[in-house]
Amino acid sequence: xxxxxxxxxxxxxxxxxxxxxxxxxxxxxxxxxxxxxxxxxxxxxxxxxxxxxxxxxxxxxxxxxxxxxxxxxxxxxxxxxxxxxxxxxxxxxxxxxxxxxxxxxxxxxxxxxxxxxxxxxxxxxxxxxxxxxxxxxxxxxxxxxxxxxxxxxxxxxxxxxxxxxxxxxxxxxxxxxxxxxxxxxxxxxxxxxxxxxxxxxxxxxxxxxxxxxxxxxxxxxxxxxxxxxxxxxxxxxxxxxxxxxxxxxxxxxxxxxxxxxxxxxxxxxxxxxxxxxxxxxxxxxxxxxxxxxxxxxxxxxxxxxxxxxxxxxxxxxxxxxxxxxxxxxxxxxxxxxxxxxxxxxxxxxxxxxxxxxxxxxxxxxxxxxxxxxxxxxxxxxxxxxxxxxxxxxxxxxxxxxxxxxxxxxxxxxxxxxxxxxxxxxxxxxxxxxxxxxxxxxxxxxxxxxxxxxxxxxx
Numbered sequence: 323x324x325x326x327x328x329x330x331x332x333x334x335x336x337x338x339x340x341x342x343x344x345x346x347x348x349x350x351x352x353x354x355x356x357x358x359x360x361x362x363x364x365x366x367x368x369x370x371x372x373x374x375x376x377x378x379x380x381x382x383x384x385x386x387x388x389x390x391x392x393x394x395x396x397x398x399x400x401x402x403x404x405x406x407x408x409x410x411x412x413x414x415x416x417x418x419x420x421x422x423x424x425x426x427x428x429x430x431x432x433x434x435x436x437x438x439x440x441x442x443x444x445x446x447x448x449x450x451x452x453x454x455x456x457x458x459x460x461x462x463x464x465x466x467x468x469x470x471x472x473x474x475x476x477x478x479x480x481x482x483x484x485x486x487x488x489x490x491x492x493x494x495x496x497x498x499x500x501x502x503x504x505x506x507x508x509x510x511x512x513x514x515x516x517x518x519x520x521x522x523x524x525x526x527x528x529x530x531x532x533x534x535x536x537x538x539x540x541x542x543x544x545x546x547x548x549x550x551x552x553x554x555x556x557x558x559x560x561x562x563x564x565x566x567x568x569x570x571x572x573x574x575x576x577x578x579x580x581x582x583x584x585x586x587x588x589x590x591x592x593x594x595x596x597x598x599x600x601x602x603x604x605x606x607x608x609x610x611x612x613x614x615x616x617x618x619x620x621x622x623x624x625x626x627x628x629x630x631x632x633x634x635x636x637x638x639x640x641x642x643x644x645x646x647x648x649x650x651x652x653x654x655x656x657x658x659x660x661x662x663x664x665x666x667x668x669x670x671x672x673x674x675x676x677x678x679x680x681x682x683x684x685x686x687x688x689x690x691x692x693x694x695x696x697x698x699x700x701x702x703x704x705x706x707x708x709x710x711x712x713x714x715x716x717x718x719x720x721x722x723x724x725x726x727x728x729x730x731x732x733x734x735x736x737x738x739x740x741x742x743x744x745x746x747x748x749x750x751x752x753x754x755x756x757x758x759x760x761x762x763x764x765x766x767x768x769x770x771x772x773x774x775x776x777x778x779x780x
Contacts, residue, residue, distance in 0.1 A: 331501075369469060373469065391410030426468035429459045430459065456470070522553065531543045571609065574608050575605075581601050582602060632669070639679065640660070644660060647687055670758045683696070699712075703776075709774075717771055
């Protein structure tokens with residue numbers, strides 16, 4: 323497996339090579355399209371100037387051409403009989419065609435530079451062959467000559483070529499080195515994240531990644547640490563949940579097993595026999611309720627897209643809940659104030675929302691002293707539809723409020739366990755509200771407790 327360092331190094335080298343190649347190709351195209359005709363015309367102008375001076379002063383032609391060549395040009399003078407005289411450096415290839423020579427000797431100009439063949443990977447500017455020249459007719463002492471010339475690139479740009487080659491080479495070397503150093507800066511946090519991932523895979527969730535950067539990698543590290551803390555919290559919650567489920571199941575099972583064993587005593591009095599049977603029935607009912615609520619919680623955890631939503635009248639549903647609880651409220655002398663406008667409509671899963679209102683109202687009935695009162699109200703606010711269930715009980719202590727919606731949490735464990743409560747009711751309520759993209763809050767004082775449910779507007 324290739325490391326990230328080697329991948330970045332190879333990508334850097336490949337980028338430099340491809341960029342250099344593309345730069346050369348674009349520059350070469352620019353030379354053939356723009357610079358080559360310009361150079362051709364410039365050389366024609368210079369050759370014409372040399373022609374004028376040489377023809378005006380034939381006795382000085384050799385010295386003049388030698389002097390011009392020393393300024394950075396390659397030249398060759400060819401007579402009608404084929405005799406040649408070179409000025410300056412020699413051409414690498416003398417590949418001039420007979421037709422080109424006859425053309426110049428006949429008095430015409432040869433444009434070898436502009437007509438030099440185009441090539442993707444060859445720049446004609448540096449190709450010092452005789453065919454890549456300007457040919458100018460010249461007459462000296464009545465004899466026709468052909469003068470061919472082109473720039474001597476080595477003479478003109480010899481030192482500059484080395485200078486620019488050194489600049490290019492050092493630029494590439496330092497660029498690669500800088501890229502490798504910056505790669506270390508980029509890869510090191512990722513390496514730490516990789517190590518942290520391995521630790522999380524082994525079950526170690528308490529992780530601190532020393533990254534104080536404010537870029538995307540810094541954000542990734544911050545989110546990664548948040549994820550590890552959330553995983554730690556979820557793992558702890560899972561362990562607590564398993565422990566709570568085991569405890570909630572073990573307690574009634576122990577009672578059932580103990581009293582069932584006692585029932586095998588045939589000499590057991592009838593009163594004790596009936597009492598044990600009733601206890602077994604109650605504990606079996608508690609187990610059945612617990613299993614149903616656990617199944618409901620499990621289904622809600624996977625029901626984000628499985629809600630059976632429809633629009634229905636809120637007042638009608640709340641009245642059904644009140645009618646169901648009416649006999650319990652009457653038995654305990656609890657008064658109910660019901661204020662829900664007729665026109666309020668709600669969109670959601672009717673069965674699940676019915677469970678929400680039933681749970682909140684039944685909790686209020688069970689937990690307040692006899693003779694108190696409950697307010698059930700609904701109103702429309704900016705944030706959405708708001709339903710409140712308020713009681714005039716003795717309230718809940720402030721340190722218990724944050725845990726009310728935790729699974730298996732009970733304000734009074736002994737009392738609620740005896741009443742058959744599983745400690746899952748409010749956890750189910752909150753899950754249902756969250757699935758409806760709503761919110762539930764609780765406030766409490768010595769004068770009572772209020773649950774506030776907010777649902778999105780239609």
